[in-house]
Amino acid sequence: MAQTPRRKRILSGMRSTGRLHLGNLVGALWNWRDLQDTYDCFFMIADYHALMSEYADPAPIADASREVTLDFLACGLDPKRSVIFRQSDVPEHAELHLILSCYTPISWLERNPTYKEQLEQLKNKDIHNYAFLGYPVLQTADIALYQADVVPVGEDQLPHLELAREVVRRFNHLVGRDVLVEPQALLTQSPRLLGLDRRKMSKSYGNQIDIADAPEVVRKKVLSMITDPKRVRRDDPGHPDECNVCQYYRIFAPEECESVARRCRGAEWGCTDCKARLADLLVELLAEPRARRAELEAHPERLADLLADGARRAQAAARETLDEVKSLTGLGKL
């Protein structure tokens, strides 16, 4: 009987740095939720990646992993259909990372544009460590362990994936067998969601709305959003195309966008009214994830079981790859 070909696999993950925000929801989680219909998905809570920058104060990482897991589940990642696991629960990641690091020229890592950018941006952290330089190798191991065919990425992440592909090609070439799958990019066009202050939404700027924020917190944050700087008084006509609040409508309530723009241009309502309506919409949007989260938080043993099951399933897949890699690199059974 002919074997059914396996569905294509996807690996993606988030670093364990705490609760996820609306930028993560729009930029990744909605997409991942939908990809579950088409692909076999592995979703990773990347705590080794968190340790690379948080090593000086690592205590919050465990709690952050829990928060990321809760947000994954609250936003529709389904442990019955996908493998949801914490990276450090599958030690094969560290093992393949070490093996692949032997096959990765240092110059490839030093020329990585994101590495240079991060050194510039994370000035408050000392990330001049060996692990941080090598994080693309760990990313390659993350992907290659599961023989992931595709990786959902935004355009800005393409150089990372290209580096992973180069490492895989070099490894396959040197061991003389296509043992690791060369991953392809699945380019995702996510709308760009800025933070409350119009900078990139980021916890480090404190300008984010968390998925788990309580309704009163969401309302307070939305009311603090920076609007069209040219609209000074209530009866000044506004410029919705230049207003971040309007961009939120575009993403979260496109059906209201036209009337918002009309009322703004005609000074028919004030920015406070406009933001109050947006806050209502966001509170409504986040009600379901919040309820799912509350349910899971009330049963911590379920979360632990679920992660244990995820680790078991991830490890079974990872082990197959690693055994083959080890047998080709002189590290297999004697």
Ligand code: SF4
């Ligand atoms: S009315 Fe709304 S869209 Fe117009 S400037 Fe104010 S907040 Fe922005």
